[in-house]
Amino acid sequence: MDMEASKKKLGLKERYNHLTRGLGWETTYQPMEKVFPYTRYEGIKIHDWDKWEDPFRLTMDAYWKYQGEKEKKLYAIIDAFAQNNGHLGVSDARYINTLKLFIQGVSPLEYMAHRGFAHVGRQFDGVSARIACQMQSVDELRHAQTQMHTVSNYNKYYNGMHSWRHWHDRVWYLSVPKSFFDDAMSAGPFEFVVAISFAFEYVLTNLLFVPFMSGAAYNGDMATVTFGFSAQSDESRHMTLGLEIIKFILEQDPGNVPIVQRWLDKWFWRGYKVLTLVSMMMDYMLPKKVMSWKEAWEIYGEQNGGALFNDLARYGIRKPKGWEQASIEKDHLSHQAWSTFYNYGAAALFHTWTPTDGEKDWLSAKYPDTFDKLYRPRFEHWEQQAKEGKRFYNGTLPMLCTTCQIPMFFTEPTDPTKICYRESDYKGDKYHFCSDHCKDIFDYEPEKYVQSWLPVHQIYQGNCFNPGVDPTVPGFDPLRAVLDYYHTNFGRDNFDFEGSEDQKNFARWHGDDAGGA
Amino acid sequence: MAYRLTIEPLGETVEVDDGQTILDAALRKGIYLPHACCHGLCATCKIDVLEGEVDHGDASSFALMDFERDEGKTLACCATLQSDVVISAEVEADPDAQSIPVLDFVGKVSRLETLTPTIKGVFIELEQPLHFQAGQYVNLAIPGEHFARPFSLANAPGGSSIELNVRIVPGGAGTGYVHNRLQVGDTVRLSGPYGRFFVRKSAQLPTIFMAGGSGLSSPRSMIHELLKERCAQPITLVYGQRTKDELYYHEEFLALAQQNPTFTYVPALSHEPQDSGWSGFRGFVHQAAQAHFNGDFRGHKAYLCGPPLMIDACITTLMQGRLFERDIYTEKFISSADAQQARSPLFKNV
Numbered sequence: 034m035d036m037e038a039s040k041k042k043l044g045l046k047e048r049y050n051h052l053t054r055g056l057g058w059e060t061t062y063q064p065m066e067k068v069f070p071y072t073r074y075e076g077i078k079i080h081d082w083d084k085w086e087d088p089f090r091l092t093m094d095a096y097w098k099y100q101g102e103k104e105k106k107l108y109a110i111i112d113a114f115a116q117n118n119g120h121l122g123v124s125d126a127r128y129i130n131t132l133k134l135f136i137q138g139v140s141p142l143e144y145m146a147h148r149g150f151a152h153v154g155r156q157f158d159g160v161s162a163r164i165a166c167q168m169q170s171v172d173e174l175r176h177a178q179t180q181m182h183t184v185s186n187y188n189k190y191y192n193g194m195h196s197w198r199h200w201h202d203r204v205w206y207l208s209v210p211k212s213f214f215d216d217a218m219s220a221g222p223f224e225f226v227v228a229i230s231f232a233f234e235y236v237l238t239n240l241l242f243v244p245f246m247s248g249a250a251y252n253g254d255m256a257t258v259t260f261g262f263s264a265q266s267d268e269s270r271h272m273t274l275g276l277e278i279i280k281f282i283l284e285q286d287p288g289n290v291p292i293v294q295r296w297l298d299k300w301f302w303r304g305y306k307v308l309t310l311v312s313m314m315m316d317y318m319l320p321k322k323v324m325s326w327k328e329a330w331e332i333y334g335e336q337n338g339g340a341l342f343n344d345l346a347r348y349g350i351r352k353p354k355g356w357e358q359a360s361i362e363k364d365h366l367s368h369q370a371w372s373t374f375y376n377y378g379a380a381a382l383f384h385t386w387t388p389t390d391g392e393k394d395w396l397s398a399k400y401p402d403t404f405d406k407l408y409r410p411r412f413e414h415w416e417q418q419a420k421e422g423k424r425f426y427n428g429t430l431p432m433l434c435t436t437c438q439i440p441m442f443f444t445e446p447t448d449p450t451k452i453c454y455r456e457s458d459y460k461g462d463k464y465h466f467c468s469d470h471c472k473d474i475f476d477y478e479p480e481k482y483v484q485s486w487l488p489v490h491q492i493y494q495g496n497c498f499n500p501g502v503d504p505t506v507p508g509f510d511p512l513r514a515v516l517d518y519y520h521t522n523f524g525r526d527n528f529d530f531e532g533s534e535d536q537k538n539f540a541r542w543h544g545d546d547a548g549g550a
Numbered sequence: 551m552a553y554r555l556t557i558e559p560l561g562e563t564v565e566v567d568d569g570q571t572i573l574d575a576a577l578r579k580g581i582y583l584p585h586a587c588c589h590g591l592c593a594t595c596k597i598d599v600l601e602g603e604v605d606h607g608d609a610s611s612f613a614l615m616d617f618e619r620d621e622g623k624t625l626a627c628c629a630t631l632q633s634d635v636v637i638s639a640e641v642e643a644d645p646d647a648q649s650i651p652v653l654d655f656v657g658k659v660s661r662l663e664t665l666t667p668t669i670k671g672v673f674i675e676l677e678q679p680l681h682f683q684a685g686q687y688v689n690l691a692i693p694g695e696h697f698a699r700p701f702s703l704a705n706a707p708g709g710s711s712i713e714l715n716v717r718i719v720p721g722g723a724g725t726g727y728v729h730n731r732l733q734v735g736d737t738v739r740l741s742g743p744y745g746r747f748f749v750r751k752s753a754q755l756p757t758i759f760m761a762g763g764s765g766l767s768s769p770r771s772m773i774h775e776l777l778k779e780r781c782a783q784p785i786t787l788v789y790g791q792r793t794k795d796e797l798y799y800h801e802e803f804l805a806l807a808q809q810n811p812t813f814t815y816v817p818a819l820s821h822e823p824q825d826s827g828w829s830g831f832r833g834f835v836h837q838a839a840q841a842h843f844n845g846d847f848r849g850h851k852a853y854l855c856g857p858p859l860m861i862d863a864c865i866t867t868l869m870q871g872r873l874f875e876r877d878i879y880t881e882k883f884i885s886s887a888d889a890q891q892a893r894s895p896l897f898k899n900v
Contacts, residue, residue, distance in 0.1 A: 086876070
């Protein structure tokens with residue numbers, strides 16, 4: 034006899050049901066809608082929370098075991114990296130600037146995700162949805178923490194990473210990711226999970242993580258690769274949560290479909306705009322390139338996202354409104370973004386540079402229709418100016434789009450030589466937008482977006498100087514005063530990579546410095 | 551040499567022969583593991599190896615990625631044992647699933663019937679009774695071929711006589727054998743039963759069967775069984791072919807509908823000549839269902855069987871009529887070509 038029935042264990046589903054359904058109850062001292070006050074005003078109708086199918090069934094004991102194991106592995110590698118002077122092993126000190134962008138712009142979002150999921154993890158009426166969100170909340174805290182720890186080793190040797198948390202709430206370009214998340218956090222719980230779990234974690238996450246993590250791998254940064262893998266093993270859980278959320282909401286009531294469609298239109302566009310920073314990272318900031326932004330968009334956006342929206346069509350959901358425009362822009366996005374940062378390099382907290390000849394050729398090959406025609410001449414012009422000792426720095430700051438808070442540098446979808454301006458009037462004031470879709474988002478909820486804290490506006494209104502600064506004294510340098518308010522190490526965190534302390538140190542550590550130090 | 555395989559969370563242990571896959575060993579002991587393509591492409595059968603060593607075999611590097619191998623995942627349909635092994639699989643007790651061990655059968659062809667210009671009915675007398683659930687299939691060994699071919703059982707369960715309905719596939723080795731070489735009196739070998747396509751009777755809900763092309767076998771078996779058991783719930787068969795001469799078993803279903811007030815038969819023809827005198831529905835199966843149910847499928851269980859395009863259209867129609875994945879069942883035969891299709895992971899079963 035080769036078949037024995039040993040003691041029958043509880044199945045995963047049963048165990049998980051004990052953890053979720055088994056721990057919930059219908060409240061009696063207070064009505065449910067008072068205990069869960071946020072789940073009704075968005076118009077989403079949920080008839081039966083029991084129809085929620087747990088997207089993953091990880092019990093708490095298993096969760097701690099897995100996560101503990103991941104931490105052990107990760108910190109062993111971080112230690113080894115530090116002991117072996119891993120900061121010297123990267124391809125080129127320019128690479129470090131992608132890490133600056135990551136710790137300034139992305140890691141704070143992990144922390145905000147932790148807070149956001151803790152919030153909805155309290156607010157959903159359904160226990161299973163609450164538990165899934167609570168687990169993700171713990172994950173996100175872990176991600177923020179492991180990223181800080183990984184990058185802290187680089188912070189000992191390179192500039193531009195020392196006050197990232199302070200910067201995230203103040204610096205002009207960091208308001209792009211910050212306002213994205215604040216927008217989601219200040220929405221209702223259903224909009225939050227559609228925005229973050231589905232539109233961001235599911236539809237767009239590959240366009241954020243794959244470029245950073247592959248970029249790290251290509252450029253010799255094994256510590257970052259490891260926290261990436263460690264985080265990504267949680268990511269699959271977050272993605273399945275995103276899928277279950279969208280299915281659950283769409284199946285519960287036909288009236289939910291148009292609400293979700295509007296959120297997808299909005300959050301696809303909001304997320305895609307944040308990825309502008311990733312596009313320039315891929316095409317300009319990585320010394321060793323992984324793939325172009327255009328290629329990444331074609332694979333992860335057009336192909337994978339296309340398959341997803343074909344399936345969603347069964348629910349009556351169509352592709353987000355901005356989808357076609359994102360595909361038109363794939364030939365332009367990174368070039369326009371990097372040009373802008375090159376311009377404002379004095380006010381950015383990472384270094385900028387013009388691409389090398391080899392890099393320009395790579396860009397020509399990847400962007401045959403646009404780079405040579407529209408963007409190469411611009412970079413060659415700046416290169417020539419820099420050679421003549423006149424490196425161009427724009428001494429002012431750009432106007433920001435009221436919705437996405439990105440400088441208004443995007444061009445018309447039909448004409449790449451003309452800047453795209455849109456505006457709306459609301460209660461006697463004029464608001465400016467970079468695109469039709471950002472304008473649409475504002476027009477639907479103007480009361481929300483008139484409250485946007487636009488860093489450039491705030492600077493010009495005099496709200497971004499240290500206490501006691503007097504802008505009326507003769508010779509006052511407003512840019513310098515703003516950078517002081519930012520806690521910038523002026524001359525070390527900003528300006529061109531050429532001549533930077535990072536560049537000199539990296540050369541000296543590698544014994545390449547002819548003059549010695 | 552043989553190793554022992556323990557399957558969690560059931561806690562059941564089976565012997566696995568040298569070179570035998572985990573999936574084959576489990577199925578042969580009546581333990582259902584989720585699976586679909588059976589050759590390492592679709593990843594439906596992904597399991598966790600908790601203890602012991604396995605060889606991943608021919609698992610595709612897309613279906614089982616490197617990091618998953620590192621995490622101790624494997625594909626049951628390709629994995630063989632290198633030691634005693636404990637696995638954990640997503641097996642849930644389905645109240646309607648019977649654990650029927652897969653066995654090998656030998657039989658003789660008792661009758662061959664031309665059902666339509668392209669479909670043959672093959673009637674086989676087995677040497678021993680084949681116990682199966684209506685909707686399941688067998689793998690028929692094709693002489694001279696390395697692989698067996700799956701065919702759904704078209705008769706209601708019970709006894710040792712079985713019926714297969716086989717549509718000729720141009721250039722197909724298996725169906726070519728059945729259509730061109732198979733003779734009454736021939737000995738055939740098959741194994742079964744396989745498949746997770748069966749009626750969820752415990753749900754106690756009205757059923758809709760949607761069948762097209764050569765996909766009638768399973769629904770026919772299921773309907774015969776339900777009617778035999780005097781099922782109290784309404785049963786509707788929406789059955790489509792291109793033309794009237796392809797509409798096999800039409801008379802049989804007309805008669806069943808006459809005799810059984812709970813059974814409704816909705817035939818549909820998509821390419822019937824306008825002047826043929828056909829008074830039934832003209833159009834595709836999903837359109838016929840949409841019209842018959844007035845676009846509202848709530849409160850049903852739906853069972854779909856037929857060509858991929860038909861299945862896809864039917865699922866879309868059902869979902870637009872607010873019947874979702876948990877109430878839709880299909881039998882999928884995955885070929886290498888299907889695995890390349892760009893689908894998102896939004897749906898698991900449909």
